[in-house]
Amino acid sequence: MNNKNIWVFCEQRDGVIQDVALELLGVASELAKTTNEKVCALLLGSKIKKQAKELIAYGADQVLVVDHKNLETFVTEPYAQAVTQLAKQYEPSIILFGATSIGRDLAPRLSARLKTGLTADCTKLEADENGNLFMTRPAFGGNLFATIICPDHRPQMSTVRPGVMKKMERDGKRKGEIIECEINFDQSKFAVSVIEEVKACSNVAKIEDAKILVSCGRGIKDITPAFEVAGKLKGTVSASRALVDAGVTAHDRQVGQTGKTVRPDAYLAFGISGAIQHLAGMEESEFIVAVNTDKNAPIFKIANLGIVSDAAAVLKQLNKIIENKPC
Numbered sequence: 001m002n003n004k005n006i007w008v009f010c011e012q013r014d015g016v017i018q019d020v021a022l023e024l025l026g027v028a029s030e031l032a033k034t035t036n037e038k039v040c041a042l043l044l045g046s047k048i049k050k051q052a053k054e055l056i057a058y059g060a061d062q063v064l065v066v067d068h069k070n071l072e073t074f075v076t077e078p079y080a081q082a083v084t085q086l087a088k089q090y091e092p093s094i095i096l097f098g099a100t101s102i103g104r105d106l107a108p109r110l111s112a113r114l115k116t117g118l119t120a121d122c123t124k125l126e127a128d129e130n131g132n133l134f135m136t137r138p139a140f141g142g143n144l145f146a147t148i149i150c151p152d153h154r155p156q157m158s159t160v161r162p163g164v165m166k167k168m169e170r171d172g173k174r175k176g177e178i179i180e181c182e183i184n185f186d187q188s189k190f191a192v193s194v195i196e197e198v199k200a201c202s203n204v205a206k207i208e209d210a211k212i213l214v215s216c217g218r219g220i221k222d223i224t225p226a227f228e229v230a231g232k233l234k235g236t237v238s239a240s241r242a243l244v245d246a247g248v249t250a251h252d253r254q255v256g257q258t259g260k261t262v263r264p265d266a267y268l269a270f271g272i273s274g275a276i277q278h279l280a281g282m283e284e285s286e287f288i289v290a291v292n293t294d295k296n297a298p299i300f301k302i303a304n305l306g307i308v309s310d311a312a313a314v315l316k317q318l319n320k321i322i323e324n325k326p327c
């Protein structure tokens with residue numbers, strides 16, 4: 001197989017490059033050090049050319065740009081046609097996508113068209129010197145991690161959820177090549193067109209952007225004090241799936257394998273046991289404080305500071321301590 005180079009599908013929405021694209025460029029740059037290949041960013045959209053330099057600053061050696069009005073809003077078919085044509089022309093070794101609604105829609109379509117495999121929701125990516133990709137993801141309900149390889153087909157493809165990988169430091173001096181590509185679209189296959197775009201409104205703060213998360217689990221009966229503490233610390237409230245399933249709070253606040261991946265400076269876990277599916281979404285936090293009545297709770301294994309106590313009582317105490325000392 002002569003396939004070469006690591007591609008990152010760089011998702012943009014309304015012309016704004018999504019963080020997950022920069023995170024994927026970060027991991028692609030790490031992989032490229034081992035495989036000795038180039039990192040190539042795929043930038044598709046309409047009037048998006050000027051973003052190409054930004055992708056170079058975050059690790060791309062080469063940017064393939066397709067700037068076309070058919071790609072203004074994401075629709076599966078035109079995007080799938082564009083990436084398929086490019087992949088057949090350039091024969092990449094690896095293609096990475098964000099496990100977002102767009103990446104989860106596009107990547108399987110491409111893997112079928114390119115007759116290769118796809119590993120979804122990877123939490124770790126490693127490579128060997130021969131360019132083989134080792135894609136690790138949770139399996140069997142998250143109770144173990146499986147490392148998957150795709151030895152017989154190229155490109156090797158995987159999706160990675162936002163927040164899992166780390167971006168490189170932005171370096172505006174990095175040099176790279178920008179190639180503008182033409183696509184022969186087959187409009188007869190465009191079965192779907194966008195008539196109107198209506199954006200959903202959410203008043204839930206984005207937990208993935210918060211520096212401090214006050215996170216509640218089943219060990220908390222009333223989450224109101226958590227909101228008070230979070231407000232005073234200029235953070236926000238997140239939760240385990242147990243609380244979301246119980247209808248106590250919205251799914252937007254759920255941390256974990258089927259929720260969001262977070263990496264705050266401080267993650268304060270109140271009454272959360274630390275199931276593997278929860279840890280998958282928060283174990284990269286800078287500093288973890290756990291409060292639990294059970295001294296054997298698994299969350300204590302990854303906590304920097306553990307408090308064996310009633311979570312509601314600690315929240316109350318914390319509220320009092322910071323009452324007169326808001327940040």
Ligand SMILES: Cc1cc2nc3c(=O)[nH]c(=O)nc-3n(C[C@H](O)[C@H](O)[C@H](O)COP(=O)(O)OP(=O)(O)OC[C@H]3O[C@@H](n4cnc5c(N)ncnc54)[C@H](O)[C@@H]3O)c2cc1C
Nearest residue numbers: 217218219240241242256257258259271273277292293311
């Ligand atoms: C495929 C799959 C995907 C999943 N995805 C997710 C996910 O994305 N996110 C997620 O969170 N879970 C997920 N889960 C569920 C996960 O397995 C756990 O069931 C869930 O995380 C448990 O939430 P919890 O820790 O709040 O509740 P529990 O496991 O019930 O733990 C409650 C904890 O509170 C402690 N406690 C009780 N009373 C008090 C008190 N007064 N003070 C202090 N501590 C107290 C207990 O000792 C216990 O440790 C998933 C499961 C599966 C199978």
